[in-house]
Amino acid sequence: MTTKSESKLSLVTCADKDARLALDGGEPVRTEPLPGPYPGALLMGEEEEREVLEVLRSKGLFRYYGPEVLGKCKELERRLAARVGTKHALVVNSGTSALKCALFALGVGPGDEVLVPAYSYVATADVVLSLGARPVFVEIDQTMTLCPRDLAKKLHAGVKAVCVVHLFGVPADMDAILAVTRPLGVPVLEDCAQSLGAQYRGRTVGQIGDVGIYSFQLNKIITAGEGGAVVTSTPKVHERAVRLHDHGNDREGDAPTADMIGEGFRLGELSAAVLLAQLGRLDEILGRLRGAKRQIVGELAGVPGLELSKAPDPEGDAGVAVTFAVESAERAARMIKALNAEGIRVLSQYGGKPIYQQPAIRAARLEPEPLCPRTQDLVARTVFLGLSSTYTKRDVADVVCGIKKVARAV
Numbered sequence: 001m002t003t004k005s006e007s008k009l010s011l012v013t014c015a016d017k018d019a020r021l022a023l024d025g026g027e028p029v030r031t032e033p034l035p036g037p038y039p040g041a042l043l044m045g046e047e048e049e050r051e052v053l054e055v056l057r058s059k060g061l062f063r064y065y066g067p068e069v070l071g072k073c074k075e076l077e078r079r080l081a082a083r084v085g086t087k088h089a090l091v092v093n094s095g096t097s098a099l100k101c102a103l104f105a106l107g108v109g110p111g112d113e114v115l116v117p118a119y120s121y122v123a124t125a126d127v128v129l130s131l132g133a134r135p136v137f138v139e140i141d142q143t144m145t146l147c148p149r150d151l152a153k154k155l156h157a158g159v160k161a162v163c164v165v166h167l168f169g170v171p172a173d174m175d176a177i178l179a180v181t182r183p184l185g186v187p188v189l190e191d192c193a194q195s196l197g198a199q200y201r202g203r204t205v206g207q208i209g210d211v212g213i214y215s216f217q218l219n220k221i222i223t224a225g226e227g228g229a230v231v232t233s234t235p236k237v238h239e240r241a242v243r244l245h246d247h248g249n250d251r252e253g254d255a256p257t258a259d260m261i262g263e264g265f266r267l268g269e270l271s272a273a274v275l276l277a278q279l280g281r282l283d284e285i286l287g288r289l290r291g292a293k294r295q296i297v298g299e300l301a302g303v304p305g306l307e308l309s310k311a312p313d314p315e316g317d318a319g320v321a322v323t324f325a326v327e328s329a330e331r332a333a334r335m336i337k338a339l340n341a342e343g344i345r346v347l348s349q350y351g352g353k354p355i356y357q358q359p360a361i362r363a364a365r366l367e368p369e370p371l372c373p374r375t376q377d378l379v380a381r382t383v384f385l386g387l388s389s390t391y392t393k394r395d396v397a398d399v400v401c402g403i404k405k406v407a408r409a410v
Helices: 004-016 046-058 072-084 095-105 123-130 148-154 174-184 235-245 269-280 282-300 329-341 373-380 393-409
Strands: 088-092 113-117 134-138 161-165 188-191 211-215 228-232 321-325 382-386
Touching: 046 269, 072 088, 072 228, 072 269, 088 095, 088 235, 095 123, 095 161, 095 188, 095 211, 095 228, 095 235, 113 123, 123 134, 123 161, 134 148, 148 174, 161 174, 174 188, 228 235, 269 282, 282 321, 282 393, 329 382, 329 393, 373 382
Parallel strands: 113 134, 113 161, 161 188, 188 211
Antiparallel strands: 088 228, 211 228, 321 382
């Protein structure tokens, strides 16, 4: 919640600044860059160093054998499953690998249809294609996540899976989505790459559908530079994910080998060591992100011409980013240029285009050509601000000041 002192700080800062845009020769709101959107990375310290040195001294860098295996990967899986609320967790070498393992575990293969939101990082669709399946794109709504109404129009019993992306830390409307998928028995994959620790109506995202995934890439909530995880409470789904990630093996299962082809998606002990320390920081990171977002959103509410993105469960929002739409793509482009000149780094995330307009997906020549006009319109008009876990009161005040200043002038 915004305090009176914080509110006063932002208002005074705005009043003291040159009203002219920096683009027009005025004084910018700030000359020093804002902290980058690297929530976990910016808070690394002695705990991560201690965990990594322990593994280095053991010389046991591989999770399954070595001079002295400390079991960091196994411990990370145990703690992650406990945190999320699932029976199983599998750590892998990237969020993309986690997506592939999860889709494979649900039985997705050549010729299958997988429904995905029309707006997300390109991996959401290119992993579907890598399995020989076909992505079918569903509109998003004002939450920037999958629209349950459009899902209901496009879902049928032949769909192999639905991938729901909790984008920018905002959980999708899972009750409405499951009300559509459950009657047809279509499994739901929760892509929580950007949303570890986010909650939907008291439940941690990743445990609500049939399987969930996370990413630990550098700009994610916790990080080891790269890494990912698959979580589920269904034993068969877990086993299939395990086997795909380790060349068909399940080294801890009842049958250690199987006649299936797998790949090499294993996570190393060094990365797991970093992530164990980072997982211990999760509540602090989320608290910092949520606090910054609450204040920024509270200050911007009611600013003419800005339509702040919605959240089905605002209390569960991880606070990763602030996004807002304006009336046209042209105004969004002008605002982005003006805000960057003011020292407030914003952008049109993913180029302001749906997945199917990204070059890699266009090259797949999907037939029929996918079209989600509402998504195309919305994302072209949307401005994205990635938040940091190290924002000071002054940083928050400058963000608010910059956006208000530009909104008045552009």
